[in-house]
Amino acid sequence: MQYDHILIRYGEMALKGKNRKSFIVQLQNNLRQQLKDFPETKVKRTQGRMFVLLNGHDAEAVMEKCKNVFGLQSLSMAIKVQNDETEIKDAALWALENTTDAKTFKVSVKRIDKKFPIRSQDMNQVLGKHLLSNTTGFTVDVHQPDIELKIEIRTEATYITSSVVPGLGGLPVGTSGKTLLMLSGGIDSPVAGFLAMKRGVEIEAIHFHSPPFTSERAKQKVLDLAEKLTSYGNKVNVHIVPFTKVQQHIFREMPENYAMTIMRRIMMRISEQVCRKESILSITTGESLGQVASQTMESMNTINEVTNYPILRPLVAMDKDDIVQISRRIDTYDISIRPYEDCCTIFVPKSPKTRPGREKVNQFESQTDFTKLIEEAVNGIEVVTLTGKADAEKEFDDLL
Numbered sequence: 001m002q003y004d005h006i007l008i009r010y011g012e013m014a015l016k017g018k019n020r021k022s023f024i025v026q027l028q029n030n031l032r033q034q035l036k037d038f039p040e041t042k043v044k045r046t047q048g049r050m051f052v053l054l055n056g057h058d059a060e061a062v063m064e065k066c067k068n069v070f071g072l073q074s075l076s077m078a079i080k081v082q083n084d085e086t087e088i089k090d091a092a093l094w095a096l097e098n099t100t101d102a103k104t105f106k107v108s109v110k111r112i113d114k115k116f117p118i119r120s121q122d123m124n125q126v127l128g129k130h131l132l133s134n135t136t137g138f139t140v141d142v143h144q145p146d147i148e149l150k151i152e153i154r155t156e157a158t159y160i161t162s163s164v165v166p167g168l169g170g171l172p173v174g175t176s177g178k179t180l181l182m183l184s185g186g187i188d189s190p191v192a193g194f195l196a197m198k199r200g201v202e203i204e205a206i207h208f209h210s211p212p213f214t215s216e217r218a219k220q221k222v223l224d225l226a227e228k229l230t231s232y233g234n235k236v237n238v239h240i241v242p243f244t245k246v247q248q249h250i251f252r253e254m255p256e257n258y259a260m261t262i263m264r265r266i267m268m269r270i271s272e273q274v275c276r277k278e279s280i281l282s283i284t285t286g287e288s289l290g291q292v293a294s295q296t297m298e299s300m301n302t303i304n305e306v307t308n309y310p311i312l313r314p315l316v317a318m319d320k321d322d323i324v325q326i327s328r329r330i331d332t333y334d335i336s337i338r339p340y341e342d343c344c345t346i347f348v349p350k351s352p353k354t355r356p357g358r359e360k361v362n363q364f365e366s367q368t369d370f371t372k373l374i375e376e377a378v379n380g381i382e383v384v385t386l387t388g389k390a391d392a393e394k395e396f397d398d399l400l
């Protein structure tokens with residue numbers, strides 16, 4: 001016997017009408033996408049649940065993949081049997097014997113199919129007895145069991161599960177439109193991208209690159225970060241903007257202590273142009289209020305002035321420790337701390353204005369014309385599409 005299904009529970013409290021339908025369809029598609037390396041798996045919907053049919057694939061490996069999909073409340077490995085007392089007993093026994101470290105258990109039967117002759121409560125007793133008399137070392141604990149065997153007797157079949165693993169929560173990526181993530185090589189912006197995705201947002205990324213001041217390896221670092229993010233959603237297009245000339249111009253022509261603010265405003269303007277071109281409706285950054293000079297309220301106010309696109313700042317109220325914790329969990333931390341310089345750390349002015357007023361900045365900017373430089377940067381954008389490593393391999397295989 002072996003686990004042949006993954007049972008998927010999704011929270012649907014906040015979902016009504018049309019939302020609910022698109023949520024479910026998107027979730028099913030995202031699961032399929034996530035399981036593309038397991039070609040025999042099937043993702044099925046039934047009333048209020050989803051199932052992955054393993055068709056021989058390894059349950060643990062498939063579970064790991066499913067755990068990266070937003071919109072799941074919890075998951076369990078399950079065995080499917082017919083609505084037959086003996087079959088249910090055998091499977092329950094197998095599930096109990098195949099748990100590790102459990103000493104106490106509890107059986108919870110839910111009889112959804114009223115045609116099944118034994119009532120839930122009675123079936124609890126029947127199974128409890130069967131398990132106790134066919135195993136050694138187990139006792140029943142109905143309050144705090146090490147393991148709870150859940151038996152759902154549904155109309156089409158009975159599903160037996162032994163442990164419940166929490167999902168990531170959130171909404172399925174693709175149900176909330178698209179955002180352009182400003183992705184640096186730092187710790188914060190990948191986490192911001194992850195949290196935007198958690199609300200169902202699909203991402204594209206934009207990165208400002210200043211060769212030769214920033215190296216190929218700094219660029220690769222950003223691509224690796226974007227690659228990581230693909231494991232929580234679908235493919236990610238990364239727009240790499242050649243930013244050297246703009247930066248040099250700023251640092252040559254503008255007062256040093258305003259250079260940072262002006263640079264950020266130009267990043268925003270370029271980002272907005274990419275949004276327009278790609279029909280993306282918002283910009284996301286890894287800014288967190290008060291973290292560094294450019295992230296004061298005044299600074300945000302002045303930088304924000306150049307665009308009326310909504311700017312999502314999922315980290316705005318978070319402490320650095322919490323951000324680091326998430327980055328470790330989503331496996332971006334080790335990439336983020338690679339030492340390669342990004343464009344902002346190279347051109348850092350000694351004392352950036354912490355309260356750059358709009359008027360002053362506008363006055364400085366009016367002394368020079370950035371239009372041409374911005375146009376040139378936009379025209380020089382290189383788009384790299386990341387589909388997830390496994391996917392890339394598969395496409396390569398298809399070519400052979």
Ligand code: ATP
Nearest residue numbers: 182183184186187188189206207208285286287294
């Ligand atoms: P991060 O850890 O994300 O680099 P940070 O704490 O270093 O953030 P800043 O350098 O002030 O903060 O950058 C604020 C935000 O601006 C970043 O989170 C990112 O969204 C965006 N950003 C900064 N540099 C770049 C870049 N080179 N390309 C794209 N976006 C950038």
Ligand code: MG
Nearest residue numbers: 184185186344
């Ligand atoms: Mg940074």
